Amino acid sequence: MANAMTLATADADGRPSARIVLLKDFDSSGFVFYTNCDSPKGQELTINPFASLNFYWKSSQRQVRIEGPIGRVSDQEADEYFATRPRGSQLGAWASRQSQPLASRQSLIDEVDRFDKEYGNSSVPRPPFWSGFRLMPLFVEFWQAGEFRLHDRFGFSRSAEGDAWATTRMYP
Ligand SMILES: Cc1cc2nc3c(=O)[nH]c(=O)nc-3n(C[C@H](O)[C@H](O)[C@H](O)COP(=O)(O)O)c2cc1C
Numbered sequence: 001m002a003n004a005m006t007l008a009t010a011d012a013d014g015r016p017s018a019r020i021v022l023l024k025d026f027d028s029s030g031f032v033f034y035t036n037c038d039s040p041k042g043q044e045l046t047i048n049p050f051a052s053l054n055f056y057w058k059s060s061q062r063q064v065r066i067e068g069p070i071g072r073v074s075d076q077e078a079d080e081y082f083a084t085r086p087r088g089s090q091l092g093a094w095a096s097r098q099s100q101p102l103a104s105r106q107s108l109i110d111e112v113d114r115f116d117k118e119y120g121n122s123s124v125p126r127p128p129f130w131s132g133f134r135l136m137p138l139f140v141e142f143w144q145a146g147e148f149r150l151h152d153r154f155g156f157s158r159s160a161e162g163d164a165w166a167t168t169r170m171y172p
Contacts, residue, residue, distance in 0.1 A: 006054040007033065009044040017044070023053075024081065029161075030136040031066065032073060034081060036098035038129045045070055051135055061145030066137050073132035082126035090124035091115045136161050146172070 008018040019041065025032040031053060035042055045051060053066040072078075082090065095111035102108055115124070138159070144152045151172035156165040 030134040039098040063143040068138040078131040
């Protein structure tokens with residue numbers, strides 16, 4: 001399964017930012033990734049809960065664009081996923097104040113060690129600032145490269161979850 005995707009968010013002034021995150025789950029209710037909720041992306045998604053995802057497959061010359069409203073997954077869902085992660089990743093989630101200035105790599109390693117000692121032999125709980133977001137698609141576009149840049153593009157759009165999709169072929 002392709003799992004690296006570009007996530008675009010915008011701040012309260014409409015300034016966009018984009019970064020890669022990993023797709024961890026998807027079904028008819030949407031596309032899920034996990035992150036530090038206090039990170040810039042987490043803050044932007046709280047202020048402006050609408051986002052765009054982008055997948056690109058160079059080998060097959062395909063792009064998929066997805067847009068829609070986004071919200072936090074339930075605490076139970078996040079707990080269940082967090083519990084499946086390796087202990088090292090769990091400790092890393094506690095240690096990382098994602099996107100804050102970090103004095104040195106050693107400081108990060110020291111933080112991980114601190115949490116490792118704190119939890120000892122017990123299981124590591126999910127940090128309250130770490131969770132998942134689910135984007136519910138209202139627009140999906142499939143792009144397939146064509147000869148002489150005569151690409152095929154199909155857009156699927158709907159106004160709300162559960163509505164029928166309207167399909168449009170678009171100029172390349
Ligand atoms: C292949 C790849 C996968 C990544 N997966 C995630 C992810 O699942 N969650 C996450 O928070 N950051 C992930 N990152 C790091 C983000 O791209 C980004 O650097 C970080 O989340 C901080 O973003 P922000 O400052 O915009 O909040 C990944 C980066 C790469 C290159």
